[in-house]
Amino acid sequence: MRIGVMLAVAALAGAGVSAQKSTGTDEAAIAKVRSTYQSASMAQDAAAIAKLYASDGMELPPNAPAVKGRAAIEAYHKSFAQQFMLHGLTILSTELHVTADRAYDVGTYKQTLMPMKGGGTIDDRGKYIVLLKKDGGAWQVTHAMYNSDLPLPAPPAKK
Secondary structure, three states: OOOOOOEOEOOOOOOOEOOOOOOHHHHHHHHHHHHHHHHHHHOOOHHHHHHOEEEEEEEEOOOOOOEEOHHHHHHHHHHHHHHEEEEEEEEEEEEEEEEOOEEEEEEEEEEEEEEOOOOOOEEEEEEEEEEEEEEOOEEEEEEEEEEEOOOOOOOOOOO
16 A cells, blocks of 8 residues: 655654754754645645655655656656545654754654545555755755555455
8 A cells, every 4th residue: 555645754853853963943944844745745746745855865655666856756646646535644753863964754644545446545554764855955855765554455355
């Protein structure tokens, strides 16, 4: 199951912040990345999600190959939006570390998805890690990885 967390997963900062050599300004800027990511995900705005990544950023989604670069990340999210509608997403940072121009964020997510081809909603929860870099004064996602805490659904019964 593909997780719409894109946090990136991304999408960072928040509760349980621990930082070295960082400022409240860095943490606030990373929190804005998280907020923007969550809003863009809820709107299923693939272009807005991709803009949060560095030009050579990578997303490492579950059950799919890695996607590298903004164009590939945008295409991945467009494809996802054609398969699922996101009905709810909550991202909670549990650990944020900032050192100079690099940061990592670890946390959890909850989401509700609905298949576009019909069927009931799917409640999912899982964890993520997002790596960021500060470039030109702005924080960008360099790598985002996330996966579900729930097992994959059972395959259909053979006839």
